[in-house]
Amino acid sequence: SYVLTQPPSVSVAPGKTARITCGGDNIGSKSVHWYQQKSGQAPVLVIYSDGDRPSGVPERFSGSNSGSTATLTISRVEAGDEADYYCQVWDSSRDHIIFGGGTKLTAL
Amino acid sequence: EVQLVESGGGLIQPGGSLRLSCAASGFIVSNNYMSWVRQAPGKGLEWVSVIYSGDSTYYADSVKGRFTISRDNSKNTLYLQMSSLRVEDTAVYYCTRGRLGSSSGYYFDYWGQGTLVTVSS
Numbered sequence: 232s233y234v235l236t237q238p239p240s241v242s243v244a245p246g247k248t249a250r251i252t253c254g255g256d257n258i259g260s261k262s263v264h265w266y267q268q269k270s271g272q273a274p275v276l277v278i279y280s281d282g283d284r285p286s287g288v289p290e291r292f293s294g295s296n297s298g299s300t301a302t303l304t305i306s307r308v309e310a311g312d313e314a315d316y317y318c319q320v321w322d323s324s325r326d327h328i329i330f331g332g333g334t335k336l337t338a339l
Numbered sequence: 340e341v342q343l344v345e346s347g348g349g350l351i352q353p354g355g356s357l358r359l360s361c362a363a364s365g366f367i368v369s370n371n372y373m374s375w376v377r378q379a380p381g382k383g384l385e386w387v388s389v390i391y392s393g394d395s396t397y398y399a400d401s402v403k404g405r406f407t408i409s410r411d412n413s414k415n416t417l418y419l420q421m422s423s424l425r426v427e428d429t430a431v432y433y434c435t436r437g438r439l440g441s442s443s444g445y446y447f448d449y450w451g452q453g454t455l456v457t458v459s460s
Contacts, residue, residue: 262444
C-alpha cells in the first residue's frame with residue numbers, strides 16, 4: 232500500500248521559515264493536502280490540491296509538490312503555528328485515504 | 340454554516356459493539372463524500388471508512404469486516420457501526436466531509452470535534 236513519510240519533528244525560530252516534507256513514491260503525480268492539528272483540537276485543512284489555501288488560512292502557508300516530495304512551507308513562523316501537521320493523499324487504486332505520520336512543529 | 344457533531348463514544352469491553360453518530364447541518368450528507376477518521380491516543384491520523392454519494396463504501400484493512408458506515412438521509416446523519424471491537428480500536432473518531440480537489444484526490448474540508456471510544460476490560 233502507498234506510504235507517506237514525514238519527519239517526526241521540525242524546529243524553527245519565530246520569524247523564520249519552516250519547511251515540512253512529505254515523501255512518497257512519485258507523489259508529484261498525486262494531489263497532496265495538509266492539515267494542522269493543535270493540541271486537543273480537531274485537524275484543520277490548511278492546504279489542498281498541492282498549493283491552494285482555504286479561506287481564512289494566512290498567506291504565510293504555502294505548498295508545493297514535485298517528484299517524490301511534497302512540501303508545506305510556513306513563512307514568518309509564529310508561536311501560534313506550533314502544532315502537528317499531516318499530509319494526505321487519495322489512493323485512487325483502492326479508494327483509500329492515506330495520511331502521513333505527522334510532523335510536530337516547534338517554534339523555538 | 341457547516342457543522343458536524345459526533346456522539347456515541349464511550350467505554351466498551353473487547354468484543355463489544357458500538358454505534359457512532361454524526362449529525363450534520365449546513366449541507367446534505369447524502370450529496371457528499373463522508374468519512375470517518377480516527378486518532379489513537381498520542382498517535383497520528385488514520386482513515387477508517389468512506390461512503391460516497393452514490394452509496395459505495397470502502398474500509399481500511401484494519402476495520403474491514405468489523406465496521407459498517409451508513410447514513411440516514413431523513414436525519415442528515417452519518418453512522419459508524421463498530422463490532423468485534425479490539426483494544427487497538429481505542430481512539431478519538433472524527434466525522435469528516437470530503438471534497439474532490441481540482442487535480443483529483445479527495446480531501447477533508449470540515450471535521451467534527453470527535454468522540455472518544457475506549458476499548459478496555
